[in-house]
Amino acid sequence: MAQQYVVMKMGKELYGAPVMQVVSVERMMDITPVPRTLPFIKGVVNLRGTVTPVIDLRERVGLSAAERLDSEAMRIVIVEVDTMLVGMIVDSVEDVVTVEESQVSTPPEVVGGLRAVYLHGVAQLGERLLVLLNVNRILSDVEVDQLKEVEKRVRG
Template structure:
């Protein structure tokens, strides 16, 4: 079988998110800050009438914060029953990978715990780190993201 992934750049690394979870790719927009949230949660955006929490993927992964540049994007993903926007430095490609191209993630990849990862693959001589989006946010963080969305919808 084959799977497709949206390829996102965060710093020098390339990450993949399953196209089945990517709802849209948006240009940077005004983010409403929300107090008392963890540092990587940047706030919320109003996306065509829907309040969507936004996180900085670089910060969430323990890398440098993504700086808003011309190529920056907010990738809107479905994580279980919730929409989340992820700020990335760029969206570079959509790739199709055979299941046999995807290797299990080692226990650590670039300082990332394997629990966040679906696996790794080599694509065009570059390592692609495939994210397991439901594991990207622990239970407490998921609750905080849901609360943010509900607060802003009131």
């Protein structure tokens, strides 16, 4: 079974989000911060009238956001999980590629800062590696993270 992925670039790394879950790719827009949320939640944007939360995918996958050079190429990739819309900020969007399931290998336990449960797998894309994201997990485990954050604040 072949799956199509939107290839997103962050630093030198390539990440893939299933095309079926990508609603649209937007240019950067005004983001209204939502105070006292997790650091990677950047805020909300007005997506054609719908208030949509936006996260920084760099920070979410454990890359440093400080290394990013703001540029015209930055995009917000809007994905849909269970009718929930969330935007992910990436350095740039490269392409859409087709990956055969047979090309996908199980990811190592940790890729960057991201544990394997957040990944669907890793695929060879020519010379380079494409890290396939499990978008559902990345967006659904936020509650768990949020709880941990609260715990950290309480316990110090």
